Amino acid sequence: MHNGMVLKNTVVTLDYSVVDTDGGLVDEGREALVYLHGGYDDIFPKIEEALHEKRIGESVTVRLQPGEAFGEYDPELVQVEPRDDFPRELEVGMMLEGAPEGSGEEDFILYRVTDIAGDKVILDGNHPLAGNALVFTCTVTAVRPASMEEIAHGHVQGADEGGYICH
Numbered sequence: 001m002h003n004g005m006v007l008k009n010t011v012v013t014l015d016y017s018v019v020d021t022d023g024g025l026v027d028e029g030r031e032a033l034v035y036l037h038g039g040y041d042d043i044f045p046k047i048e049e050a051l052h053e054k055r056i057g058e059s060v061t062v063r064l065q066p067g068e069a070f071g072e073y074d075p076e077l078v079q080v081e082p083r084d085d086f087p088r089e090l091e092v093g094m095m096l097e098g099a100p101e102g103s104g105e106e107d108f109i110l111y112r113v114t115d116i117a118g119d120k121v122i123l124d125g126n127h128p129l130a131g132n133a134l135v136f137t138c139t140v141t142a143v144r145p146a147s148m149e150e151i152a153h154g155h156v157q158g159a160d161e162g163g164y165i166c167h
Helices: 045-051 148-153
Strands: 010-020 025-027 033-037 059-064 078-082 095-098 109-117 120-124 134-145
Touching: 033 045, 045 059, 045 134
Parallel strands: none
Antiparallel strands: 010 025, 010 033, 010 134, 059 134, 078 120, 095 109, 109 120
16 A cells, blocks of 8 residues: 555656756746656656655655757757748747658658748757756645556556656
8 A cells, every 4th residue: 555655656746846057947847747667757757756655745856968858958859940941830830740861761750940030941850958957846635546447558547648758
């Protein structure tokens, strides 16, 4: 029995917030994060490690280097494309799917439109938080045993699926 303790194959609900290393708010965690604990890559591994065997009401603060969070910033994922290759209603901030130069057809990643300058469009395939060290503060608010289906699928099923924190 888990007795309100974060153990392998429990579904954990967290209140969380994320700041950068200067204390600037990155994500205030308006919605609780719900994840399957136990090495399922449902949450950043260093955070999962810190939460292991914590109980409801306990908090952890974890500092993640870029490589432990959203990765290092890769300048090769920035592409300049002709404006004519895109629909007219293109705006800065839009997300588009595409394959990096020289990759296979199946290697699609999401690109953010970061600039539209004359007849050129600048696309960035880096996660918006790539290159940033981040500080996560999490409080365990609920723990329940995972269902067999959740364990088989390796993630939480149903209505209480949480935020984007890991992916």
